[in-house]
Amino acid sequence: MSEHSNDRNVQRAANLDTASISDALDRLGIAGQCHAIAPVDSTFRMTGRAFTVLYGPAQTPPGTVGDFIDDVPAASVVVIDNDGCSNATVWGDIMTELAHRRGIAGTVIDGICRDVALCTEIGYPVYSRGHWMRTGKDRVQVEAVNVPVNIGGARVKAGDILRGDADGVVVVPSEHEDKVLDVAEEIERVENRIRGAVRDGARLDDARREFGYHALQSRK
Incomplete structure (x- = not known):
């Protein structure tokens, strides 16, 4: 191991x-x-x-x-x-x-x-x-x-x-590893929701707006 x-x-x-x-x-x-x-x-x-x-x-x-x-x-x-x-x-x-x-x-x-x-x-x-x-x-x-x-x-x-x-x-x-990994996992979850919405027929701009895509990388 x-x-x-x-x-x-x-x-x-x-x-x-x-x-x-x-x-x-x-x-x-x-x-x-x-x-x-x-x-x-x-x-x-x-x-x-x-x-x-x-x-x-x-x-x-x-x-x-x-x-x-x-x-x-x-x-x-x-x-x-x-x-x-x-x-x-x-x-x-x-x-x-x-x-x-x-x-x-x-x-x-x-x-x-x-x-x-x-x-x-x-x-x-x-x-x-x-x-x-x-x-x-x-x-x-x-x-x-x-x-x-x-x-x-x-x-x-x-x-x-x-x-x-x-x-x-x-x-x-x-x-910082716990916090970085927490945030990275959150980002992947949001992006997967956007992909799912688009695959179900949503417009990309609407899906991004709904799930807060444009703030994902913004400094907080």
């Missing part, structure tokens, strides 16, 4: 799409959308609590680039802050294979990855700013793990919930 299998809020987040969570974050005034972080494959889905990794430029002699992986708990999401750098990768096929075998939920990178054929083949979710083959070895190194990091302009702390789907990644801060 995976570590987070009994984590009710992770399960709640897994039942929501990123758009609903994004709208809930907007209503609550929380910056949790990871800008420009996209899935390697649009079929990827990912939910779990963050294990954060901060990278920096390599020193002389250089430090390590991936030795943290054995310390990541199963069902976690590896969250790597490489300051958006696109000149070298911080994740490749060895990391993908090991993470998949160990039951890690996925990887999110503010930077780039490589060896994308394997992650798509085995269905291991990777979200990043892109992919390119040049290694990060001797170019970057791990500075710290489980410290606050920045991913696409969103702050991520160890233990925050990450949700990824075809539209990208959102972070739900642990101190």
